[in-house]
Amino acid sequence: MEAEMTTDATTFTRPRIFHGWLVVAAAFAVTFVGFGSAYTFSAFLEPLQHDFGASRGSVSLVFSIAGFLYFALGVVSGPLADRFGARPLAVTGMIVVAAGLAAASAARSLTEVYLAYGLGIGLGVGCAYVPAIGAVQRWFVKRRGFASGLAVSGIGLGTLAMPPIASLLIATFGWRGAYLVLAAVAIVLGCGISLLLENDPRDRGLGPDGDPPEPARAIKSAGTPVLEAVRSARFAGLYLSCLVCSFGAFVPFVHLVPYARDHGVATSSAVLLLGTIGIGSTAGRFLLGGLADRIGRDRSLIMVLLGMALAMAIWAISASAFALAGFAFVYGVFYGGWVAVLPAVVMDHFGGRNVSGIIGILYTSVAFGTLIGPSAAGFAYDATHSYTLPILISAAANVVAALIVAAPLLRSGTRAISAARR
Structure with a gap:
């Protein structure tokens, strides 16, 4: 059924299917293919280490380079998406991902x-990710946290599905053939569905959530200029929090499988631990993204950072397959919540006009942490033959990141109490 609403003497027809959900589906495909391909790296680590006679730290650096690039490139792709639209950047990004995987299959x-x-992977995901996630934010207000969580749940499902698939492909075709199959997936699935991306509901005569469009003057002022946003104390706090958190956030995606193998877990079971992170991550994006809409997205961001710290503490004392699966699920839930809530927090504080550009600049903090964290953990293992120190440092980093986000809320609460007493 189509419902008609009247606003300012014009007749507004609410669409039967709100296109915002198709934009969410496109962003889901981009994150599934891009990050799913990236997080298969743990399945390739041992074959690459064996074939090229490399140390664990040096092989881990491959993932760190990719991670640095796909978060750092948002500083370019975000503003380009604000100006030219998310679709061309996402399609180009998926093509680059496919080309990189195909080229990796021929590496000597x-x-x-x-x-x-x-x-x-770095340039391709960097070109597509921020534009796709930024586009979703503009299509929703009331259900922004849920929609954002649904979009980035592609990362969780990609983490669940792609590493076991990659492991099976490696066993069947070798690591070179596996990379070629993943390249084909990136072209067919990633490029095809990303064609549904659109930047602005006003292009379809809609407002966010499928409501009537707002007056043009209101839309024009609905957003902080990029330079003003990045100079604000709020942005500085978010940037520092992301930087500190990300030093350890991606260590499990590279080192959980070899950690499990070091503790006697069979390869087939060890690879499934990444899938368990994916299951938890998917649940976290749905549940915590929706919860954030009700309890407040700033509070939710603090909660998920503390949850990631708790999960890292569980990892530090885990040695069996069962215990590691528990860690993987708990970590996935809170990591998924972090990825889902963060873009919505940016939209809440700075508005939609330049949201992709602001998110892109914010994610450069994650880029530096990703560049250093997983490779540093690998080199620490090479030196000590233990992951205990990098795991504990990762847990502490998440606690510090949560305190940084909490500081403005604590200050505003203190001021409110003082004002009430006066």
């Missing part, structure tokens, strides 16, 4: 893997 040295996988 670890350096060539650095260039092919690191640059292909």
